[in-house]
């Protein structure tokens with residue numbers, strides 16, 4: 001029996017990439033999925049876009065390889081060649097990096113080409129014709145990326161020229177509506193198709209403000225800096241100094257876990273309240289403002305005063321906590 005031709009698929013966990021995989025399997029290809037993690041998407045933020053990536057791969061019956069784009073991704077984010085979208089999303093550079101990672105797998109396993117669930121016109125920055133071509137070029141994959149859902153609307157790819165895929169087996173989906181995709185999901189017997197994506201933190205306006213602030217003030221942010229962006233309320237005191245205030249028990253625990261040597265932790269002594277983390281200059285003034293902001297978010301009666309427990313490395317101390325007016329603390333808030 002002739003061996004099936006191999007194809008690599010970028011799998012996001014969303015509906016579109018699942019459909020793309022299924023379309024290729026139905027055309028007799030052996031699909032290997034590549035899932036890309038970045039510091040901004042670990043499939044585990046709770047937004048549901050890629051949370052069940054392992055389950056998705058199993059459901060589709062494909063091998064799954066996970067690639068982590070860490071420091072390289074952060075480096076790219078400092079100055080993406082093709083700029084940002086409406087938030088801090090460098091979609092064209094991001095997709096090019098993802099396809100490059102996919103290309104590596106493609107070469108490793110001897111696959112013919114690479115597919116993705118991209119739909120023409122679905123996303124404003126990266127899914128129009130010129131952007132799709134730029135991404136291919138940047139990834140060194142000209143003619144080798146097949147987008148099965150919209151393939152019949154796009155220029156011929158190399159596998160099509162070679163006759164290993166046929167235009168009549170490619171889709172003609174365009175735009176943001178998901179009607180066609182939901183119909184296909186039903187035909188393919190997908191139970192409970194995932195909701196529309198949108199899980200990328202870099203497209204989230206609030207997160208983008210924090211991320212822009214971080215990159216403005218820190219030469220090369222670490223993944224620890226980025227993990228902090230995902231939780232709490234953020235206050236910028238000066239170019240070097242930030243306070244992050246937990247919003248619930250889980251975030252308080254995460255702040256303790258993310259604290260590095262040199263960070264200062266705050267906790268209200270006689271009332272329930274948040275944990276806060278001060279990173280940067282622990283001047284008397286920054287300690288006082290941090291203490292007052294932390295106290296402001298505790299259950300202590302408004303305008304009262306109290307005691308703040310402060311921990312830096314192994315040293316514990318207590319300092320007074322006072323009332324702080326709304327305009328006073330809001331001026332620091334990101």
Ligand code: SF4
Nearest residue numbers: 089090091094095200
């Ligand atoms: S939305 Fe986020 S993950 Fe998707 S291409 Fe843009 S930056 Fe990358």
